Amino acid sequence: xxxxxxxxxxxxxxxxxxxxxxxxxxxxxxxxxxxxxxxxxxxxxxxxxxxxxxxxxxxxxxxxxxxxxxxxxxxxxxxxxxxxxxxxxxxxxxxxxxxxxxxxxxxxxxxxxxxxxxxxxxxxxxxxxxx
Numbered sequence: 239x240x241x242x243x244x245x246x247x248x249x250x251x252x253x254x255x256x257x258x259x260x261x262x263x264x265x266x267x268x269x270x271x272x273x274x275x276x277x278x279x280x281x282x283x284x285x286x287x288x289x290x291x292x293x294x295x296x297x298x299x300x301x302x303x304x305x306x307x308x309x310x311x312x313x314x315x316x317x318x319x320x321x322x323x324x325x326x327x328x329x330x331x332x333x334x335x336x337x338x339x340x341x342x343x344x345x346x347x348x349x350x351x352x353x354x355x356x357x358x359x360x361x362x363x364x365x366x367x368x369x
Contacts, residue, residue, distance in 0.1 A: 250318030260308030
């Protein structure tokens, strides 16, 4: 007997990839190559203060989005994995949110993240078809 993985499980698993990518970006941004004479934590705190300061007001939205996207992808991935879309309407709602998130990432010119979020949309669509 061949075991078949349900489309909603694949979509949920794939939605965790952009979350991991976002966490990796934040790790590199905050902890790789701290200023000399500072610990890694002090360097990260200094970097965060600058990131969300008025001196960097032109780019704070990018970093806020880079926090919101992994959080949203984690929540959606867990929703798929915990079978929150067990009804057809639930599957349609989750699929719609994933598509909106991918379009928002594309609109904000995060092309790699948009690609990583759009991939699970295919499996979300297949989950709707299976319901």
